[in-house]
Amino acid sequence: MLTIRARRLFDGRDMHQDRVVIVEDGRITAVTGDTPVTASAGAAVDGGRPGTVDFGGGPGGPSETVDLGDATLLPGLIDCHVHLAFDAGPDVVAGLEAPGLIDRMRDAARRQLAAGVTTVRDLGDRDFMSLRLRLGVAGPEILASGPPITTTKGHCWFLGGEADGEAAVREAVRERARRGAHVVKMMVTGGEMTPGTRSHRRQYGAAELKAAADEAHAHGLPITGHSHCAEGTAYALEAGFDSVEHCSFFTEDFVEVDYGLLARLAASRLVVSITAGLAPVSAPLPPRMALLMPALRESLRAMSAARVSFVIGTDAGIGPVKPHGVLPYGAQMLVEHDFEPLDVLRSITSGAARHCRVADRKGRIAPGFDADLVAVDGDPLADITALQHPLAVFRQGHRVSA
Structure with missing residues (x-):
């Protein structure tokens, strides 16, 4: 199981804050929290510094938490x-x-x-x-x-x-x-x-x-x-x-x-x-x-x-x-x-x-969707050039860069 935290989350439709994404077997299984901030895209909340923490196995096997800090997580x-x-x-x-x-x-x-x-x-x-x-x-x-x-x-x-x-x-x-x-x-x-x-x-x-x-x-x-x-x-x-x-x-x-x-x-x-x-x-x-x-x-x-x-x-x-x-x-x-x-x-x-007719599994951060994700430095609603600075890319839940 993979847990991903970021200060902001764009779910494919709206911007949110204080969200946590849970990934298992390449798919998103849960997204916790529900605080839309689309109207005030520049809003910021306190968060931890970026890092990765590994936890020992349990019934579901090893877990990993990735804290991306002051970043925005988006669908790939x-x-x-x-x-x-x-x-x-x-x-x-x-x-x-x-x-x-x-x-x-x-x-x-x-x-x-x-x-x-x-x-x-x-x-x-x-x-x-x-x-x-x-x-x-x-x-x-x-x-x-x-x-x-x-x-x-x-x-x-x-x-x-x-x-x-x-x-x-x-x-x-x-x-x-x-x-x-x-x-x-x-x-x-x-x-x-x-x-x-x-x-x-x-x-x-x-x-x-x-x-x-x-x-x-x-x-x-x-x-x-x-x-x-x-x-x-x-x-x-x-x-x-x-x-x-x-x-x-x-x-x-x-x-x-x-x-x-x-x-x-x-x-x-x-x-x-x-x-x-x-x-x-x-x-x-x-x-x-x-x-x-x-x-x-x-x-x-x-x-x-x-x-x-x-x-x-x-x-x-x-x-x-x-x-x-x-x-x-x-x-x-x-x-x-x-x-x-x-x-x-x-x-x-x-x-x-x-x-592209893949809306049943791509383009959203929501339960049941593919865990294709990108995290960028900053808030792309406030500054669209943030998209040019990816901090992490996930493909089917696997971190493939940064």
């Missing part, structure tokens, strides 16, 4: 969009060809875990390799799409998911269902990293998108669409997609927010997986992205004002500014652009778990 974080096969180098496509890809994916997953990310949704690998990774408590839980469905020579075609026409996209969805994918990913528009494709143009028509969505839902799978332009996002919404990645409103030369579409999104059940988070590294952004970044940042404020349903998907792995484990910086970016800290914390815990 969930990044809804990563690419474990991408090495965050300057040329991630070339990196796919180097020997030892599965080992590099394993290392990428471990970096996620060290940052407090205990669940990742991999939205684009090669040869369904993310579904073959077996990490146990040494890495986060992986929910994976396999290669994204794309047109011939379309965005990320090099991952192996090319399919054209209604029949082909239906068969591509069925293949993912057979292989045990957790979600279907479809490239609705082109992308920045694939020569010959354009981010502001659709790759698929309405009939193909609806066929993919209908087939995914027939197999009990959610479907998400990579979309970098308003038209692509509108088509995905009309086709019945569950979410869109990016939703970045690219035009041929700039970024122009479609406020009418944002209102439609806010009134719908579709979830926007906001691409946020840039690590503080010396590597510069690609020139085009550096040019567009001010407008992209303003689009975040527009999403906040529209109150769209959102989670955070960092796109970790796609370049030097997107290393694996960048999610805490994504949370900071949203708070800096008018999102409420409480909403952001929910979006990377309970909200993300609901979106």
Whole structure:
């Protein structure tokens, strides 16, 4: 049995103080105390200094108490969009060809875990390799799409998911269902990293998108669409997609927010997986992205004002500014652009778990849930950058860092 104490506890919905979490066999069995402090996030109470005390066995075997002191305990974080096969180098496509890809994916997953990310949704690998990774408590839980469905020579075609026409996209969805994918990913528009494709143009028509969505839902799978332009996002919404990645409103030369579409999104059940988070590294952004970044940042404020349903998907792995484990910086970016800290914390815990269809066991600190936990230095409601300073990470009740 493991007992964990911290001055504050965010349970996935609200902040509390003076809470004690009991863990047995990888699951939370009890949470004692009940003093919500969400309205006054900065409240502090007296507590002991961090430490670990071992107690001799009893009827239930050895017990351990971990006192984290002036820290906040949260559910393990969930990044809804990563690419474990991408090495965050300057040329991630070339990196796919180097020997030892599965080992590099394993290392990428471990970096996620060290940052407090205990669940990742991999939205684009090669040869369904993310579904073959077996990490146990040494890495986060992986929910994976396999290669994204794309047109011939379309965005990320090099991952192996090319399919054209209604029949082909239906068969591509069925293949993912057979292989045990957790979600279907479809490239609705082109992308920045694939020569010959354009981010502001659709790759698929309405009939193909609806066929993919209908087939995914027939197999009990959610479907998400990579979309970098308003038209692509509108088509995905009309086709019945569950979410869109990016939703970045690219035009041929700039970024122009479609406020009418944002209102439609806010009134719908579709979830926007906001691409946020840039690590503080010396590597510069690609020139085009550096040019567009001010407008992209303003689009975040527009999403906040529209109150769209959102989670955070960092796109970790796609370049030097997107290393694996960048999610805490994504949370900071949203708070800096008018999102409420409480909403952001929910979006990377309970909200993300609901979106990824694992809300029965992830994203909360409550009896019956997996003991995937992260403790951070300070109060993330008062200062969201506290997420960048994990003091301890637990995976299924096993302390795996700090």
